[in-house]
Amino acid sequence: xxxxxxxxxxxxxxxxxxxxxxxxxxxxxxxxxxxxxxxxxxxxxxxxxxxxxxxxxxxxxxxxxxxxxxxxxxxxxxxxxxxxxxxxxxxxxxxxxxxxxxxxxxxxxxxxxxxxxxxxxxxxxxxxxxxxxxxxxxxxxxxxxxxxxxxxxxxxxxxxxxxxxxxxxxxxxxxxxxxxxxxxxxxxxxxxxxxxxxxxxxxxxxxxxxxxxxxxxxxxxxxxxxxxxxxxxxxxxxxxxxxxxxxxxxxxxxxxxxxxxxxxxxxxxxxxxxxxxxxxxxxxxxxxxxxxxxxxxxxxxxxxxxxxxxxxxxxxxxxxxxxxxxxxxxxxxxxxxxxxxxxxxxxxxx
Amino acid sequence: xxxxxxxxxxxxxxxxxxxxxxxxxxxxxxxxxxxxxxxxxxxxxxxxxxxxxxxxxxxxxxxxxxxxxxxxxxxxxxxxxxxxxxxxxxxx
Numbered sequence: 141x142x143x144x145x146x147x148x149x150x151x152x153x154x155x156x157x158x159x160x161x162x163x164x165x166x167x168x169x170x171x172x173x174x175x176x177x178x179x180x181x182x183x184x185x186x187x188x189x190x191x192x193x194x195x196x197x198x199x200x201x202x203x204x205x206x207x208x209x210x211x212x213x214x215x216x217x218x219x220x221x222x223x224x225x226x227x228x229x230x231x232x233x234x235x236x237x238x239x240x241x242x243x244x245x246x247x248x249x250x251x252x253x254x255x256x257x258x259x260x261x262x263x264x265x266x267x268x269x270x271x272x273x274x275x276x277x278x279x280x281x282x283x284x285x286x287x288x289x290x291x292x293x294x295x296x297x298x299x300x301x302x303x304x305x306x307x308x309x310x311x312x313x314x315x316x317x318x319x320x321x322x323x324x325x326x327x328x329x330x331x332x333x334x335x336x337x338x339x340x341x342x343x344x345x346x347x348x349x350x351x352x353x354x355x356x357x358x359x360x361x362x363x364x365x366x367x368x369x370x371x372x373x374x375x376x377x378x379x380x381x382x383x384x385x386x387x388x389x390x391x392x393x394x395x396x397x398x399x400x401x402x403x404x405x406x407x408x409x410x411x412x413x414x415x416x417x418x419x420x421x422x423x424x425x426x427x428x429x430x431x432x433x434x435x436x437x438x439x440x441x442x443x444x445x446x447x448x449x450x451x452x453x454x455x456x457x458x459x460x461x462x463x464x465x466x467x468x469x470x471x472x473x474x475x476x477x478x479x480x481x482x483x484x485x486x487x488x489x490x
Numbered sequence: 491x492x493x494x495x496x497x498x499x500x501x502x503x504x505x506x507x508x509x510x511x512x513x514x515x516x517x518x519x520x521x522x523x524x525x526x527x528x529x530x531x532x533x534x535x536x537x538x539x540x541x542x543x544x545x546x547x548x549x550x551x552x553x554x555x556x557x558x559x560x561x562x563x564x565x566x567x568x569x570x571x572x573x574x575x576x577x578x579x580x581x582x
Contacts (some may be wrong), residue, residue, distance in 0.1 A: 142579065143579040144579065144580050145579070145580070145581045146582045151582065156513075157510040157511070158510075158513070158514030159514050169582065170580075170582045171517075171518075172582075173514050173515055173516055173526075175514045175515045175537075176528055434581055437581060441579045
């Protein structure tokens with residue numbers, strides 16, 4: 141097992157020999173071999189012993205802690221990056237206005253191109269004129285990106301494209317009953333938004349892990365401005381994957397009726413008058429039922445393990461490997477081995 | 491590579507220790523049968539080495555069966571238990 145998720149609430153992990161024992165109310169519910177384990181995700185209220193902590197650190201097992209609702213809370217940080225020069229390069233280069241602008245241009249261009257392609261493909265499949273029109277508009281915007289010299293205008297173009305995209309998003313859902321009135325988050329107001337938020341969180345974590353492996357600082361990006369506690373670089377590099385990995389998975393699950401409307405708990409909430417973030421969470425208007433959350437994670441794992449041919453090197457890998465390759469590319473670009481960063485291009489795959 | 495490991499050990503203490511080593515590499519599917527998915531050559535040799543250090547060569551035995559993907563797909567189970575797991579993740 142490479143990855144293990146602990147979803148059981150109140151589980152306790154302890155070490156026995158060279159495996160982990162998961163107990164709940166003093167009963168053993170699972171035994172996890174440590175050999176080959178590379179990622180451990182704890183969702184909600186579980187605890188672990190000091191010996192487990194020790195072994196997680198020693199084997200450099202990526203440990204992520206999520207809240208009961210699946211939001212990212214913390215990760216076990218193992219100091220392992222001796223690549224000071226890489227990070228120094230990142231700080232110096234991304235502080236340069238011209239370099240940051242060029243990087244942002246390629247990220248935005250990649251995102252828009254993939255989005256446009258996705259809409260065009262689905263447009264042909266469903267025979268929808270509106271999807272084609274949105275695809276053409278977004279493609280037109282992506283041509284504007286290269287000529288744009290102002291960072292804020294660049295961000296504006298990206299935002300405008302996102303608006304266009306989510307305007308036609310309901311047309312991609314082929315199951316009646318699902319409502320989608322634009323993208324909303326913190327908290328998401330309907331099942332589709334909740335699913336999108338969840339999958340984006342998982343993807344951002346995926347990219348963040350890759351950034352950590354490479355040894356860059358995830359908190360300094362270019363498209364996303366520096367903000368307290370925001371992993372801007374991870375947010376930047378996840379952009380190219382949102383449509384290709386996130387939206388396609390959510391739409392597949394919804395359209396194939398794996399996830400239905402009655403897999404959610406709904407609460408009537410008087411909107412937007414919560415005191416703080418904590419209270420907002422307790423009053424979430426829509427939430428996945430635990431059983432479907434489990435099924436969703438399983439589907440996500442299967443999806444991320446899909447085999448694919450890497451368009452750059454023509455080697456076989458999976459989606460996770462693809463993300464890692466892209467982040468490595470970005471790193472080579474930062475230290476100066478490459479002249480430009482080429483985001484993931486969908487058309488070269490299929 | 492997927493391995494099936496089974497053992498026949500007479501001494502209680504040695505048997506316990508062998509099981510403990512095997513739990514680090516795989517899942518117990520019967521009293522004395524373990525299934526170890528995704529063992530690399532290195533990991534396999536290490537496991538074998540650890541087991542050989544424990545057992546008494548005159549009375550005990552441990553057997554390792556390599557399973558290719560095709561063989562694994564044809565596996566069948568009668569009675570309790572599930573078919574061998576080949577996923578790279580687990581959810582508890």
